[in-house]
Amino acid sequence: MKALQYREIGAAPEVVTVPDPEPGPGQVLLKVTAAGVCHSDIAVMEWPAEGFPYELPMTLGHEGVGTVAALGAGVTGLAEGDAVAVYGPWGCGTCAKCAEGKENYCLRAGELGLFPPGLGAPGSTAEYMLVDDARHLVPIGGLDPVATVPLTDAGLTPYHAIKRSLPKLVPGSTAVVIGTGGLGHVAIQLLRAMTAARVIALDVSEDKLALARTVGAHEAVLSDAQAAATVRELTGGVGAQAVFDCVGVEPTVKTAGAVAAVESDVTIVGIGGAGLPVGFGHLPFEVSVTAPYWGSRGELFEVIELARAGALSVHTETFSLDEAPLAYERLHAGKINGRAVILPNG
Ligand code: NAD
Ligand code: ZN
Numbered sequence: 001m002k003a004l005q006y007r008e009i010g011a012a013p014e015v016v017t018v019p020d021p022e023p024g025p026g027q028v029l030l031k032v033t034a035a036g037v038c039h040s041d042i043a044v045m046e047w048p049a050e051g052f053p054y055e056l057p058m059t060l061g062h063e064g065v066g067t068v069a070a071l072g073a074g075v076t077g078l079a080e081g082d083a084v085a086v087y088g089p090w091g092c093g094t095c096a097k098c099a100e101g102k103e104n105y106c107l108r109a110g111e112l113g114l115f116p117p118g119l120g121a122p123g124s125t126a127e128y129m130l131v132d133d134a135r136h137l138v139p140i141g142g143l144d145p146v147a148t149v150p151l152t153d154a155g156l157t158p159y160h161a162i163k164r165s166l167p168k169l170v171p172g173s174t175a176v177v178i179g180t181g182g183l184g185h186v187a188i189q190l191l192r193a194m195t196a197a198r199v200i201a202l203d204v205s206e207d208k209l210a211l212a213r214t215v216g217a218h219e220a221v222l223s224d225a226q227a228a229a230t231v232r233e234l235t236g237g238v239g240a241q242a243v244f245d246c247v248g249v250e251p252t253v254k255t256a257g258a259v260a261a262v263e264s265d266v267t268i269v270g271i272g273g274a275g276l277p278v279g280f281g282h283l284p285f286e287v288s289v290t291a292p293y294w295g296s297r298g299e300l301f302e303v304i305e306l307a308r309a310g311a312l313s314v315h316t317e318t319f320s321l322d323e324a325p326l327a328y329e330r331l332h333a334g335k336i337n338g339r340a341v342i343l344p345n346g
């Protein structure tokens with residue numbers, strides 16, 4: 001079959017032919033209908049050889065939707081042809097965190113050598129993919145695979161972050177989303193569907209700010225050195241009760257801290273590597289800063305339910321598998337508005 005692989009440190013990903021995968025005991029083989037392209041892959045492909053955590057070559061893609069093509073021995077509860085979304089942060093299934101459905105925080109993944117598809121294990125940007133266990137699949141029924149696949153990460157990750165801050169997002173509150181790309185433009189819609197907060201979106205690109213407005217941001221502000229002052233002004237000097245930084249670089253975490261209200265939540269979702277110091281005098285009183293990873297299995301069911309209810313309209317740009325390297329190039333250049341989605345089987 002054909003697959004998009006990251007083969008060599010620093011090189012662009014390539015479409016290659018690899019052996020057809022076959023499901024072993026407990027595994028599920030999916031015929032991939034859609035694979036989302038996340039900015040984390042760009043970051044991974046910029047990491048140096050020293051300390052690189054995954055074996056190469058590696059088939060990319062940690063957002064996947066497909067139909068069940070074959071079941072390994074012992075798999076029950078699924079039938080050939082079922083349409084499913086893949087829960088990506090695969091854990092052991094039995095530790096205390098996994099027991100809560102928080103496989104993203106599995107206590108034993110490191111020790112057992114468990115990796116998400118596309119981030120260590122063979123990913124979704126291929127004609128077929130292996131899923132290690134049926135519990136990592138969520139049925140999507142008749143939902144559109146293209147609009148649904150970004151929900152497995154670009155939806156699930158901000159959903160998890162927003163859920164933590166729900167008690168603070170009461171009527172009259174403000175939420176700020178910094179970076180309105182794949183994750184950010186879904187975050188805006190989740191905030192509108194789940195809260196009464198006023199949503200202020202920040203981005204460096206006018207095209208992305210336009211999309212932010214289209215998907216429900218009340219205000220869209222250029223992310224520059226003045227942005228924090230503008231947000232303060234828009235909130236009558238109070239600031240935002242929750243800030244979701246979907247970039248995570250020095251200037252954005254600085255803005256995040258500068259727009260935070262007293263007792264607010266700042267969530268650094270982007271993996272730009274910047275930190276925000278917490279300590280007396282650094283931030284307004286009782287600001288809580290966190291940096292989460294992905295979301296739980298249960299939360300993916302909840303996000304899919306929101307999509308079923310018609311609350312989400314994910315903006316996508318589709319590419320064939322042969323065009324997949326172009327999708328990555330365009331994402332790297334900041335030219336994808338919404339999410340790039342690859343259709344490995346046309
Ligand atoms: P994306 O490229 O689709 O979106 C990033 C957006 O940020 C773009 O619209 C870009 O114009 C904007 N941007 C860049 N610099 C900015 C700045 N200084 N101020 C405001 N906006 C700026 O990327 P994505 O796939 O949505 O991913 C967003 C980030 O989240 C990445 O760092 C990614 O690695 C990370 N991520 C983290 C998790 C997690 O579990 N924590 C999960 C998925 C993605
Ligand atoms: Zn991702």
Ligand code: ZN
Nearest residue numbers: 092095098106
């Ligand atoms: Zn576990």
